[in-house]
Amino acid sequence: xxxxxxxxxxxxxxxxxxxxxxxxxxxxxxxxxxxxxxxxxxxxxxxxxxxxxxxxxxxxxxxxxxxxxxxxxxxxxxxxxxxxxxxxxxxxxxxxxxx
Numbered sequence: 001x002x003x004x005x006x007x008x009x010x011x012x013x014x015x016x017x018x019x020x021x022x023x024x025x026x027x028x029x030x031x032x033x034x035x036x037x038x039x040x041x042x043x044x045x046x047x048x049x050x051x052x053x054x055x056x057x058x059x060x061x062x063x064x065x066x067x068x069x070x071x072x073x074x075x076x077x078x079x080x081x082x083x084x085x086x087x088x089x090x091x092x093x094x095x096x097x098x099x
Contacts, residue, residue, distance in 0.1 A: 006033070008053040014038055015045045015053075 006014075018038055028038040031084040044052040 008055065009023050011041050011047075011053050012050065016022055019045075 014027060014031055015038075018024040019042065021027060024038050024042060025035050030084065031038075031061040041053075
């Protein structure tokens with residue numbers, strides 16, 4: 001028997017129907033889906049809400065995100081250093097321009 005992949009939208013429709021009717025087994029039979037799969041989807045929905053059926057980030061996306069976070073942290077450090085330099089130079093200008 002071939003394994004069937006259901007889209008996140010299909011899963012949400014089945015879960016909503018199962019929760020509305022209160023009869024998960026009947027909903028599973030109506031859609032031709034194994035009962036345990038529907039029970040698992042309902043359990044995931046109860047634990048995480050609709051977030052359970054959102055597409056997951058791929059590892060490549062995560063590595064790109066980590067690289068961007070590192071670059072962002074480095075840029076924040078550089079910005080802080082530049083702000084400090086500017087503050088020091090302003091203080092120096094104030095001290096040297098006094099009559």
